[in-house]
Structure formats: structure tokens, C-alpha cells
Amino acid sequence: MAAAARAGFAARGLIYILVSVIALQIAFGDDGGGQQADRGGALGELAGKPFGAVLLWIVGIALAGMGLWRLSEAVFGGAGPDGSKPTSRAANAGRFVFYAFTSYSVLAxxxxxxxxxxxxxxxxxxxxxxxxxxxxxxxxLVGLAGAGVVGAGLWIAFRAARKKFRKHLRTGEMSPHTERVVNVLGVTGGTARGLVFAFAGVFAVVAAVQHRPGKAKGMDDTLRAFRDLPAGPWLLALVALGLAAFGLFSWCNARWRQV
Structure with a gap:
């Protein structure tokens, strides 16, 4: 399971980095080269690369491995003192469903x-x-779901800012410099990811209040909404760099995560 988990973290990191590249293009007027700044856009980018078809299969299988690892943690408990708590098992069961669906869509x-x-x-x-x-x-229902996403996003950002991710990493195997870099990537990346989730949740709440489904936004429109704020493209660029940091942090998990 360790190899499956590490492959899954590597695949997740690649997807986030590709999304961040598209978001940066959108921020500076290229409109993402016609691609969506979401998982679908990342897959499209990957498919257009040399050996793209092979890479897609590798990513899909790696994400399936991540799903199986999460399922094993839900059934048998995870690493660390909190790994066997009911809340941790339930969270890992939810992650299993998410990665199973994601893997299926990539493989299809x-x-x-x-x-x-x-x-x-x-x-x-x-x-x-x-x-x-x-x-x-x-x-x-839409309003409650949106509020739940807002809460989840803020919780993700809060935990990243408090460096809660450190308890899952084998920091003793890192040099002091590497540990500092991983901390920066974890805080920056996790905070940016959480804020994007929270922002998307706000749009869902607005859609519920106004009874207008078009107000709800997926990841691409949520990122583009940052560009329309007073800070303009620079804010979106900062968010995109944050997502890139989360992608790099996922690669650090592939190396040092306790599994």
C-alpha cells in the first residue's frame, strides 16, 4: 500500500501543478490557451504532451492506488496516534470515494x-x-452544501497555517533546509487550496439564496473570479502559485509521508 499511496500523491501533485500553469496563463491574458483551470484542463494538457496517452494511464492507475490506500486506512486505521479514530476512518472513507471517482474518470x-x-x-x-x-x-440543500464547503475550505486553510500536516511526515529524515522548504510549501499550498474551496462554497450559497444555478461555480470559474477582484490578475497569480506549492507539497508527501 505504501507504493500505491506515494504514486497517488505524485499524481495529485502533477494535476495541481498543471492546473496552476493554466491559471497563470489566465491571469496574464492568455485565457489558459483554451483549457479549463481544473482537472479536465489538466488532463487535456497532459494528453497533448509526448507520450500523453501513457501518462494518462499512469496518472489514473496512481490515483486508483491512492483510493485503495485511503480505503485500507478507513478499514484498518491509518498511521499515527489518530489513525484509528472513527472520525479519521470516516474521513478516509470519503477520500476513497473521491479518489475512486477521480481515477475512473481519468482512466475512462x-x-x-x-x-x-x-x-x-x-x-x-x-x-x-x-x-x-x-x-x-x-x-x-444547496445552501447547506455550500456552507459545508466554505467550512471545509477554511478548516483546510486553518490546519495548513497551523502546520498540522507535520504529524503525517517523517521530518526526522529531512535536513533542516529541506524541512523549512516543506513547511513553506505545506502552509502556502494548503492555505491556497482551502481558500479556493471556501470561495467556491460562497458561490454555492449565493446560488441557493438567489435560486440561480449559474451563480454556482466549478474550479475554473472560481479561479477566474479571483481575476475579477480589485487586485486583478495578480491575485489570481498568487492563488495559482499557491496551488503550484500544493502540487510540490504533494510530491513531498510522496517522499516523506507516513504510510
């Missing part, structure tokens, strides 16, 4: 289903939001 895309994995996160968000808003009590 690699197998030739270009409608899988590469679809716009914005369009999927609109479709799901519109469907739920049509249910009895739908606005409340």
Missing part, C-alpha cells in the same frame, strides 16, 4: 472517452445545482 479519458474526466467542472456544477434547486427544499 485515457481509454478514449473524451467526455469523461475532461468535462468542464463549471458545467457539471451548474447541472448538479440546477437539479438540486428543483427538488423540494432544494435551495436549503
Amino acid at each position: 479519458y485515457a481509454a478514449g472517452d473524451r467526455g469523461s474526466g475532461s468535462g468542464s467542472s463549471d458545467r457539471r456544477t451548474d447541472d448538479v445545482t440546477a437539479t438540486v434547486l428543483g427538488w423540494p427544499g432544494g435551495p436549503w
Whole structure:
């Protein structure tokens, strides 16, 4: 399971770095080269590279390995003193579902289903939001889900700022300089990732209050919204660099994570 987990962290890091590159292009007027700043856009970028098809299969299989590792932690408990707590097991069960779906979409895309994995996160968000808003009590469900995403994003950012990730790393195997770099990547990357989640959650709450599914935003539109704030493209560039830091931090997890 250790090899599967480390491969999964490496694949996750690659996706975040590709998303950050697209976001940087959007920030400075290139509109991302026509790609979405989300997982689908990252897969499209990867597919266009030499040996892109092979890389897609590797990423999909690696993410499946991450899912299996999370499932094993949900069933048998994870590393560390908190790994067997019910809350940790439940969180890992949720992560297993997420990575299983993500792996399936990437592998389907690699197998030739270009409608899988590469679809716009914005369009999927609109479709799901519109469907739920049509249910009895739908606005409340969307609003609660949005509030939950806001809370989760702020919690991710808070834990990153407090360096909670250190308890999962084998810091004793790092040199002092490496440890400082990993700390900076973990704080910067985790905070940026959490803020993007929280921002997306705010849009979902707005969609619920106004009963307008188009107000909900996927990752691409959420990142583009940063560009429209008073700080303009520089704010989006900072967020993109934060996501790149999270990608690099994922690679550090691939090397030093306790599994």
C-alpha cells in the first residue's frame, strides 16, 4: 500500500501543478490557451504532451492506488496516534470515494472517452445545482452544501497555517533546509487550496439564496473570479502559485509521508 499511496500523491501533485500553469496563463491574458483551470484542463494538457496517452494511464492507475490506500486506512486505521479514530476512518472513507471517482474518470479519458474526466467542472456544477434547486427544499440543500464547503475550505486553510500536516511526515529524515522548504510549501499550498474551496462554497450559497444555478461555480470559474477582484490578475497569480506549492507539497508527501 505504501507504493500505491506515494504514486497517488505524485499524481495529485502533477494535476495541481498543471492546473496552476493554466491559471497563470489566465491571469496574464492568455485565457489558459483554451483549457479549463481544473482537472479536465489538466488532463487535456497532459494528453497533448509526448507520450500523453501513457501518462494518462499512469496518472489514473496512481490515483486508483491512492483510493485503495485511503480505503485500507478507513478499514484498518491509518498511521499515527489518530489513525484509528472513527472520525479519521470516516474521513478516509470519503477520500476513497473521491479518489475512486477521480481515477475512473481519468482512466475512462485515457481509454478514449473524451467526455469523461475532461468535462468542464463549471458545467457539471451548474447541472448538479440546477437539479438540486428543483427538488423540494432544494435551495436549503444547496445552501447547506455550500456552507459545508466554505467550512471545509477554511478548516483546510486553518490546519495548513497551523502546520498540522507535520504529524503525517517523517521530518526526522529531512535536513533542516529541506524541512523549512516543506513547511513553506505545506502552509502556502494548503492555505491556497482551502481558500479556493471556501470561495467556491460562497458561490454555492449565493446560488441557493438567489435560486440561480449559474451563480454556482466549478474550479475554473472560481479561479477566474479571483481575476475579477480589485487586485486583478495578480491575485489570481498568487492563488495559482499557491496551488503550484500544493502540487510540490504533494510530491513531498510522496517522499516523506507516513504510510
